[in-house]
Amino acid sequence: MLRSSPLRCGTRALCRVPASSTPSHLSRDISRRASYSTSNGAEPKTQTWCRTCVGASVLLSGLALSIFLTRPSTSSHDKKSRSSSKYASPDEVKTAISALRSALKPDQVLTDPDVLLSYGSSDNTYHHSSPHAVVVLPRSTEDVIEVVNVARQYRVPIVPYSGATSLEGQFAGFKGESICIDMSGMDKILAIHKDDADLVCQAGARWEDINETLKDKGIPLFFPLDPGPGATIGGMVGTGCSGTNAVRYGTARGEWFLNLTVVLPNGKVIKTKRRACKSATGFDTTKLFIGAEGTLGIVTEATLRLAPVLPTRVALAQFPDAEKAVSAVQEILLSPYGSNMQCIEFLDENSMISFTSFETTYLTFYPSASCSLLNVSPDGYPLADPADALLQAAGHVGHDRLRGSAAGSVKTIAGAHSGSNFQFARTDEEAESLWEVRKYALVATLGWRQQGDRLWTTDVCVPVSKLPELVYETQKDMNEHGVTATIVGHVGDGNFHSFMLFHDDKELEKVSAAVHRLVHHAIDLDGTCTGEHGVGLGKKEYLVGELGEGTVELMRSIKQTIDPLNIMNPGKLYPDPSEVANKAVTRDKAV
Amino acid sequence: MSRASDDGKGPTAYGSPEDFKRAVQEMQATFPTEGVVSTHPDDLFAHGFSTNVYHEGIPHSVVVYPQSTEDVVKIVKIANNYRMPVVAYSGATSLEGHFIGTKGGGICVDMSGMDKILEIHESDSDLVCQPGVGWVEINHALKEQGIPLFFPIDPAPTATIGGMLSTGCSGSETINSMESFLLDTHHTPANAVRYGTAKGEWFLNATVVLPSGEVIKTRQRSRKSSAGFDVTKLFIGAEGTLGIVTEVTIRLAPVVPTTVATAQFPDVRSASEAVIEILNHGVGIQCVELCDAAFMEATNLHGPSGRKYAVTDHLFFKLQGPTQASLKETARIVQEVAKKHGGSSFKVAKNDEEAEDMWADRKNAHYSSLLWGGEGTKAWATDVCVPISKLPELVYETQKDIERSGIKGPIVGHAGDGNFHSLLLFKTDEELVKVRDLVHRMVERAIAREGTCMHGEHGVGIGKREFLYEELGEGTVKLMKKIKKTIDPLNLFNPGKLYPDAPKSKSSSGDGH
Numbered sequence A: 001m002l003r004s005s006p007l008r009c010g011t012r013a014l015c016r017v018p019a020s021s022t023p024s025h026l027s028r029d030i031s032r033r034a035s036y037s038t039s040n041g042a043e044p045k046t047q048t049w050c051r052t053c054v055g056a057s058v059l060l061s062g063l064a065l066s067i068f069l070t071r072p073s074t075s076s077h078d079k080k081s082r083s084s085s086k087y088a089s090p091d092e093v094k095t096a097i098s099a100l101r102s103a104l105k106p107d108q109v110l111t112d113p114d115v116l117l118s119y120g121s122s123d124n125t126y127h128h129s130s131p132h133a134v135v136v137l138p139r140s141t142e143d144v145i146e147v148v149n150v151a152r153q154y155r156v157p158i159v160p161y162s163g164a165t166s167l168e169g170q171f172a173g174f175k176g177e178s179i180c181i182d183m184s185g186m187d188k189i190l191a192i193h194k195d196d197a198d199l200v201c202q203a204g205a206r207w208e209d210i211n212e213t214l215k216d217k218g219i220p221l222f223f224p225l226d227p228g229p230g231a232t233i234g235g236m237v238g239t240g241c242s243g244t245n246a247v248r249y250g251t252a253r254g255e256w257f258l259n260l261t262v263v264l265p266n267g268k269v270i271k272t273k274r275r276a277c278k279s280a281t282g283f284d285t286t287k288l289f290i291g292a293e294g295t296l297g298i299v300t301e302a303t304l305r306l307a308p309v310l311p312t313r314v315a316l317a318q319f320p321d322a323e324k325a326v327s328a329v330q331e332i333l334l335s336p337y338g339s340n341m342q343c344i345e346f347l348d349e350n351s352m353i354s355f356t357s358f359e360t361t362y363l364t365f366y367p368s369a370s371c372s373l374l375n376v377s378p379d380g381y382p383l384a385d386p387a388d389a390l391l392q393a394a395g396h397v398g399h400d401r402l403r404g405s406a407a408g409s410v411k412t413i414a415g416a417h418s419g420s421n422f423q424f425a426r427t428d429e430e431a432e433s434l435w436e437v438r439k440y441a442l443v444a445t446l447g448w449r450q451q452g453d454r455l456w457t458t459d460v461c462v463p464v465s466k467l468p469e470l471v472y473e474t475q476k477d478m479n480e481h482g483v484t485a486t487i488v489g490h491v492g493d494g495n496f497h498s499f500m501l502f503h504d505d506k507e508l509e510k511v512s513a514a515v516h517r518l519v520h521h522a523i524d525l526d527g528t529c530t531g532e533h534g535v536g537l538g539k540k541e542y543l544v545g546e547l548g549e550g551t552v553e554l555m556r557s558i559k560q561t562i563d564p565l566n567i568m569n570p571g572k573l574y575p576d577p578s579e580v581a582n583k584a585v586t587r588d589k590a591v
Numbered sequence B: 001m002s003r004a005s006d007d008g009k010g011p012t013a014y015g016s017p018e019d020f021k022r023a024v025q026e027m028q029a030t031f032p033t034e035g036v037v038s039t040h041p042d043d044l045f046a047h048g049f050s051t052n053v054y055h056e057g058i059p060h061s062v063v064v065y066p067q068s069t070e071d072v073v074k075i076v077k078i079a080n081n082y083r084m085p086v087v088a089y090s091g092a093t094s095l096e097g098h099f100i101g102t103k104g105g106g107i108c109v110d111m112s113g114m115d116k117i118l119e120i121h122e123s124d125s126d127l128v129c130q131p132g133v134g135w136v137e138i139n140h141a142l143k144e145q146g147i148p149l150f151f152p153i154d155p156a157p158t159a160t161i162g163g164m165l166s167t168g169c170s171g172s173e174t175i176n177s178m179e180s181f182l183l184d185t186h187h188t189p190a191n192a193v194r195y196g197t198a199k200g201e202w203f204l205n206a207t208v209v210l211p212s213g214e215v216i217k218t219r220q221r222s223r224k225s226s227a228g229f230d231v232t233k234l235f236i237g238a239e240g241t242l243g244i245v246t247e248v249t250i251r252l253a254p255v256v257p258t259t260v261a262t263a264q265f266p267d268v269r270s271a272s273e274a275v276i277e278i279l280n281h282g283v284g285i286q287c288v289e290l291c292d293a294a295f296m297e298a299t300n301l302h303g304p305s306g307r308k309y310a311v312t313d314h315l316f317f318k319l320q321g322p323t324q325a326s327l328k329e330t331a332r333i334v335q336e337v338a339k340k341h342g343g344s345s346f347k348v349a350k351n352d353e354e355a356e357d358m359w360a361d362r363k364n365a366h367y368s369s370l371l372w373g374g375e376g377t378k379a380w381a382t383d384v385c386v387p388i389s390k391l392p393e394l395v396y397e398t399q400k401d402i403e404r405s406g407i408k409g410p411i412v413g414h415a416g417d418g419n420f421h422s423l424l425l426f427k428t429d430e431e432l433v434k435v436r437d438l439v440h441r442m443v444e445r446a447i448a449r450e451g452t453c454m455h456g457e458h459g460v461g462i463g464k465r466e467f468l469y470e471e472l473g474e475g476t477v478k479l480m481k482k483i484k485k486t487i488d489p490l491n492l493f494n495p496g497k498l499y500p501d502a503p504k505s506k507s508s509s510g511d512g513h
């Protein structure tokens, strides 16, 4: 899909080459990721350091052996660390690293400083970041168990890492003393059960690769969760992601993950469920790991439910303002054709303007219109002739009578809400290119104003009916405070993102304040501080406001139960970093 | 984690009979209004037994009828003070002994009085209600008010939102699943069954009174949130063992035109094979139900519509589409595929009334079958689920096994989910033995095919506890127990349900499998 895109640009987000120093499977990785990149000028850097890392790791593998020889006996160490401070001291971390080297192959353990730094930070976020002490590249569930056991034994924090596309600092290092476990090398598809519409894969498999593989094999099924390009199954479980397809297919929190193989902090492996689709076997522990951001266990394998591929079409309508656009969407979703909508995306005026800097081959944008709306529809009902209508559908022949009815209906609804400049992608290529415009909204924004701009992306979700108000208020707020930003959204779900641009610290301050106002506003409207990007470091502070102290406390006690030593991705997700110490206090207050 | 609390029993942990007496008195003092606290033997008995299940009942010590979240908090606080078990009770339709009393006594909290719909947000497609309201009432209220939305989860007609959330119920069994597929589908699509979000995203949030007496609201009302793992999901399927739900926001689905069709098949195997192919067509199937010959015989005698069907294996389809023309087209495609698999006598309902009649016949399976068994018949309803490709073989073998045993056991199933039920009828103890063996073999066959041996949908209760280890593996069960222990350290909430005792022999399924 990406290959045919007329848009070739990327932030480092899209072309990061984090796992660069590993062997074989990752060289493919590198070229693949690099292919996301081109214009914007940000990437050369990436490619350079990737070369550096390769050199470095060769060197290091030589060192591994000698360190191994000095490894202390483990049992005595265990006792010692229990009595001392909570996490391993720098020396102990060193010992842990040599333990890792002996447990794994030399080329699976990386300590080049550049690598450690790059694995610990993300250009997508402006949250506090820190390098890791070591990066490990497991190849099997057994490898992961080894790593977890070492981490537990020496009390070294362990941070799962995979596609590295998460946006809230989820995989940042822990004070330079963490083990980063890069799962992206475990990317095999293990079994495809076509008749059962499910697929078993390792956690590092990318959703795009999975879909491409299915396509290559001629299997008319796909996995509909579609977060950032490059995201992997493990990370998608980790953040509980969604994507544009959520209108029709829901999110990671639904039933798309049929079961997970998870290595728990105690080194035990569980499989959360059997493969059968329905099960009423008590509460579903699979769900504990969805959105846990690697704080409860490391996913090594997953069974995914697949959906049948249905032909889709893309259309665009423009509206004078967000309110009109949203009300049109609501009416479309509630109409009998509502279920035919796969995605409905909203782009505000600024977004449309930002796209004018892009070459698009097929469609014309009218950047002066206030709001636009894209949507795609698949479905069991062939409804429209692609040449003259809005919606298209899965082709059974002989559906002539139906042609045009959905299209007509949707067009009429849009019209009734002042929609205009109706455009319909006439061919698959047109549709694809139009859709990619939405996928690259972030990139377009980044390149919009001036060289060297950076952006803060944020993500809130409110009940759909509250969306116009929130968009309106946000636009107003940003105008008043002189923040340049675009707003795009999965409008069918009440979810939107704002990409706020900044150039220097002063602007960053403004942006940061705007983000805070936005999040609080969303929570006031019965919404959430994070529709899909998760909590990580970035949204921790809002969690209590949104969920209430009681719920957060419940999450903490579950964390404490499963990971009593707090070695799994500490500092993320759960608010109050010194939670353990303060626990008694908060409890008292809550009761 | 200590062994003793592992099996959730620790007899010494609970209050003495004296303590319980004082707890009841305190409850009476707290809720002086007539009828809120009941110790009438009939009441205690009625709440501790179920005619739907073969499990032995146990009466409760007291039944309380709270009216608000605050009432529930007060009850839970008293339970804490006197270390008295608490069992939530609502529609009382669960089938695995979920709400029977606790040995030694306990409080039954009857939530059925908290049955108000609090808010309907038509433009957000959601609804806020108390847990005692039934899904039927909700759908009725929506229809009355002319709101073209409905709640698609449809277990027993008198089941309530609180009970449905707590059993993680998914659709329907005897009552059938039409909309269970819908539910599976996140907004109704063509290939409904394949889109499944069964325990998916229908419960947006819940207000829960925890065993500590603390009240939490799991989430806000927005449709999506990725604020950490979703603790709402902890309570779905927890069977009242982790908290008492006092308010729920549910998501609604748009009403779409539907019709009903039936087709006859030479055997259950070819019928199930047809299902698989039809689903792959991506046409507008809302649900497809397998009904075997035995069930058709029962229906001919006792079905609510009085219609007569050929006594042979059938598929019942609920078709859906935006227009009448699209419904017709779907019917045509379904008929074609059915024919290919030996299907015949394809019938589409002529009008809505006929469609309703036909569907009612399917929905009434539980009761028609019971009547078919004659006076004094009891039924063991059981339910397995396998990956759909394994279904044809499994149903076929099960049906043959039932026939061989001489037991009457109609089979109906949500074929599209790989899920089917058999209602094994018995009167005598000898028959019960045969039934038990049949169930056992059925479960084994399902497990051997990567299925779930428990109910695909009826939950665990006490009936299925013993299978949990086999089904989920020791590691996962341990994890569940750990969580139970964290949230309910005194094991006050619905003790003895859901979590199995540690397996006798250590040898069985390890952590990993």
Ligand SMILES: Cc1cc2nc3c(=O)[nH]c(=O)nc-3n(C[C@H](O)[C@H](O)[C@H](O)COP(=O)(O)OP(=O)(O)OC[C@H]3O[C@@H](n4cnc5c(N)ncnc54)[C@H](O)[C@@H]3O)c2cc1C
Residues within 6 Å of the ligand: A013, A014, A124, A159, A160, A161, A162, A163, A164, A165, A166, A167, A170, A171, A183, A203, A204, A226, A227, A228, A229, A230, A231, A232, A233, A234, A235, A236, A237, A238, A239, A240, A241, A242, A243, A244, A292, A293, A294, A295, A297, A298, A299, A300, A442, A532, A533, A534, A569
């Ligand atoms: C351009 C762009 C667009 C995006 N659009 C969307 C969108 O539409 N919707 C959306 O939801 N998100 C979106 N995202 C965010 C991101 O793609 C998602 O959060 C995605 O789920 C992250 O997957 P990943 O493989 O990159 O995970 P990572 O970033 O590597 O990790 C994410 C989290 O999961 C944990 N983790 C990783 N692997 C495992 C494992 N095996 N076991 C346990 N924990 C693990 C990590 O510790 C971390 O906490 C977008 C990002 C970008 C850059």
Ligand SMILES: Cc1cc2nc3c(=O)[nH]c(=O)nc-3n(C[C@H](O)[C@H](O)[C@H](O)COP(=O)(O)OP(=O)(O)OC[C@H]3O[C@@H](n4cnc5c(N)ncnc54)[C@H](O)[C@@H]3O)c2cc1C
Residues within 6 Å of the ligand: B052, B087, B088, B089, B090, B091, B092, B093, B094, B095, B098, B099, B111, B131, B154, B155, B156, B157, B158, B159, B160, B161, B162, B163, B164, B165, B166, B167, B168, B169, B170, B171, B172, B173, B174, B175, B176, B177, B239, B240, B241, B243, B244, B245, B246, B366, B457, B458, B459, B494
């Ligand atoms: C004829 C018939 C057909 C059925 N068909 C189906 C079917 O198709 N699919 C299916 O999944 N099930 C089916 N069932 C089973 C049953 O309807 C479901 O399990 C239903 O979800 C139970 O709801 P209830 O309100 O009756 O709950 P109850 O039976 O009252 O309680 C069920 C459990 O939930 C707990 N509970 C109740 N209320 C609360 C609360 N407020 N907070 C916390 N815990 C609570 C109870 O302690 C108990 O453990 C059927 C049953 C019958 C009799």
